[in-house]
Amino acid sequence: MNNIIKNCSLNRKIYILTIPINVMVSRELLKEILSEQQKRTEKLQKQNFVQREKLGHLKKFLRIKQSIIITGVRRCGKSVLMLQIIKNFYKNFYYINFEDERLADFKLKDFNRLYEVCIELFGKNKTFFLDEIQNVEGWERWVRRMYEDDFKFFITGSNARLLSKELATLLTGRHLQFTIFPFSFKEFLKFYNFDLNKRDIYLTEKRASIKKYFSKYIVDGGFPECIKNHKIEILQEYFSDIIQKDLVERFKIEDTKKLKELARYVLTNSGKLTTYNRLRGLTEIKSVNTIIKYLSYLEDAYLMFSVPYFSYSLRKQMANPFKIYSIDTGLANAVSFKFSKDVGRAYETVVAIELKRRDKEFYYWKNTLHEEVDFVLKEKLKIKQLIQVCYDIEDYDTKKREIKSLLKAGKELKCRNLLIITDEKEDEEIIKNNKIKYVPLWKWLLSEK
Structure with a gap:
């Protein structure tokens, strides 16, 4: 790649040639990382995480050939669900978390070396758990090749590069996708060790406790770390990370302020009817096409979702306003810096989610x-x-x-x-x-x- 520096006094251009350096991840470093991650995985499996409801559903798909892709909003618990799959159904496996900063230089060509190290450390196996694999460009080509040799893959990724609309082209016919969300109310109760059975809803004291937790759920939402630490700042950081890492960096968006303004409006007006033109009028974004594009980004990143008008005619459906919903009531409250007084909208949002x-x-x-x-x-x-x-x-x-x-x-x-x-x-x-x-x-x- 050539960089150009202009010498103003002599009116000359100086060309600087920069040559990319191919950094290979060494076998010894891979051994060190995989050994540490294996120990960490074993340690995490001993922790008492809330068992996700999606785990039982996934059980039906463990023995089929297709790769399992787990997607969802950032920090909703994708990696923990992967660990629960390992704990409940697999004794022999390879686990690699590509979010490890020492794997920052990991490239497509390093996968074969990685597999060799896996065999050397843990013996031969046919099951891979790949966490945050979107950090490796071209990863799908290696997965596709190994898939043809009857390897089973479980894959998670933040939405920066691993988005639902892209998976169809990355692994055509070779994957099943499952979306998980922040905690449901059942999972929320499990987090607080509330032992729920069918008779509880008929017992006065139990009903009172359930309703108390429900009031908290409406305000706090279902993001696990926020519930655990009781800090609204965690949700505010999630919002910033989704905007910056999952959208701005991925799509090379220059006007971050306008994107964030639109995202904040959507989250704080959850449950309301709107149109692209109306959103254009309420923000500083002047182009309807830009509004459409930005909303698509927000929805692909699972920050929000839209609900269309019902009609058997697609034309009528598209001509009418649509409803917008936040992915989590706690996140909406954190972004607006206050709990919405419109409890009815919060209830509607919870039902939509x-x-x-x-x-x-x-x-x-x-x-x-x-x-x-x-x-x-x-x-x-x-x-x-x-x-x-x-x-x-x-x-x-x-x-x-x-x-x-x-x-x-x-x-x-x-x-x-x-x-x-x-x-x-x-x-x-x-x-x-x-x-x-x-x-x-x-x-x-x-x-x-």
């Missing part, structure tokens, strides 16, 4: 009279359930409005499975020959999927 966690396909519904239903759950071509989220359902006008919208949507979409998620109310009502079920949010979160 849980629906994503449960792998549901969902939309929102709205008619020309601006009557709205929060969530339309769809399976294949059938509408399975309509959900309203209402914090204060005891208010007469609010209840009347929510039920009216739910009944209209139910009639239009031919769905009789109607649910209102509330703060306290638990009941069933028959209105105009339609049964409407009321369930408190904390109880819905603890229900079976």
Whole structure:
């Protein structure tokens, strides 16, 4: 590569030739790193981490050939889930964490040497656990070649380079992707050693404790380290890291301030309807195309997600506003530096996150009279359930409005499975020959999927 320095006084250009140096990672260094990481892995497996709900789901895919890709927002627990897979299902394996600074110069050509060292230290094996592998450019080519020789891979990575839309081209037909989120409410209770069984929800003292933890969950969210250390600064640092490392550095974004401004607006307005033009008007970003691009980046990094308007017509769907949701209520509160007074929006956000966690396909519904239903759950071509989220359902006008919208949507979409998620109310009502079920949010979160 040639660098140019201009000599102003002589009006001459001086060319400096810089030659890239190929640094090889030595066998001895690899031995040192792998031995240390193996010991650290064994030590971590003895710690009492909360068992992730996704672990049971992953068990079904351990014996198939496809590589397992674990993605999710930064610091939601991807690496810990990998350790739990090792602890529960594997005795013989190779584990490499590429986030080790001593592997900063690790290149594609070093993989063969790495494999040789693995055999030398731990014997022959066919299972690799590769943590933060996105730090190695071209890693997928080596994985693809080894895959053809019947090696099994478990791979995690931060979203700086390992993003869901890219995986299809990196490992076409050779991988299954699983997304994990910050703690669910069930996992949150496990963290506090709350032993939950089905009868607890009927016991007054247990119910009181569950509701106390639920109030905390709404405010703090589900990021494990933040829950453990009770420091909002951790979430603020996560936000900065996602913006800088996962987006700015990856996409070479020059105007960091505008990207951060948009991200902060999205997180602090979780649950609201918006459009690209509206977001352009609310920020200093003048181009709609830039807004579209930045929102795509934020969604790919799992910082937020959008929910479209329900219509069988894709054209109508795209022509209508969409809803935006934060990936975590605690993160949204940390970014806004205060807990939102709009508890209803927080409740709606928690429901949206849980629906994503449960792998549901969902939309929102709205008619020309601006009557709205929060969530339309769809399976294949059938509408399975309509959900309203209402914090204060005891208010007469609010209840009347929510039920009216739910009944209209139910009639239009031919769905009789109607649910209102509330703060306290638990009941069933028959209105105009339609049964409407009321369930408190904390109880819905603890229900079976």
